[in-house]
Amino acid sequence: xxxxxxxxxxxxxxxxxxxxxxxxxxxxxxPVPEFDRRxxxxxxxxxxxxxxxxxxxxxxxxxxxxxxxxxxVAALFDNRREVAADWFTGPLxxxxxxxxxxxxxxxxxxxxxxxxxxxxxxxxxxxxxxxxS
Numbered sequence: 001x002x003x004x005x006x007x008x009x010x011x012x013x014x015x016x017x018x019x020x021x022x023x024x025x026x027x028x029x030x031p032v033p034e035f036d037r038r039x040x041x042x043x044x045x046x047x048x049x050x051x052x053x054x055x056x057x058x059x060x061x062x063x064x065x066x067x068x069x070x071x072x073v074a075a076l077f078d079n080r081r082e083v084a085a086d087w088f089t090g091p092l093x094x095x096x097x098x099x100x101x102x103x104x105x106x107x108x109x110x111x112x113x114x115x116x117x118x119x120x121x122x123x124x125x126x127x128x129x130x131x132x133s
């Protein structure tokens with residue numbers, strides 16, 4: 001079953017994110033936070049909301065439940081509303097926005113290369129199949 005993707009805002013535009021940048025941070029915690037799995041299409045138990053702003057990746061939201069109670073960024077990060085994701089290094093795979101999909105052409109999938117939470121490079125490549133098909 002396909003898993004619910006993360007969400008990322010880039011230049012004010014909403015995109016689907018097929019990477020889980022919170023995972024390395026979670027794995028560093030002692031004990032590792034565990035989330036209630038409330039849906040079969042969300043095995044990780046949460047959906048993160050991200051923003052790329054001035055080349056910095058920020059975690060701006062978490063939709064999750066722990067021990068039967070709703071939890072968010074503030075519960076994991078000392079009451080902060082957003083967090084610079086300086087723990088994350090790797091590629092972010094981003095689907096084109098709805099506005100970028102037009103005329104049946106193959107949209108480009110964007111890969112954002114991140115190092116310590118900072119955008120270092122953006123690569124566009126044709127999608128293997130039309131998005132949504």
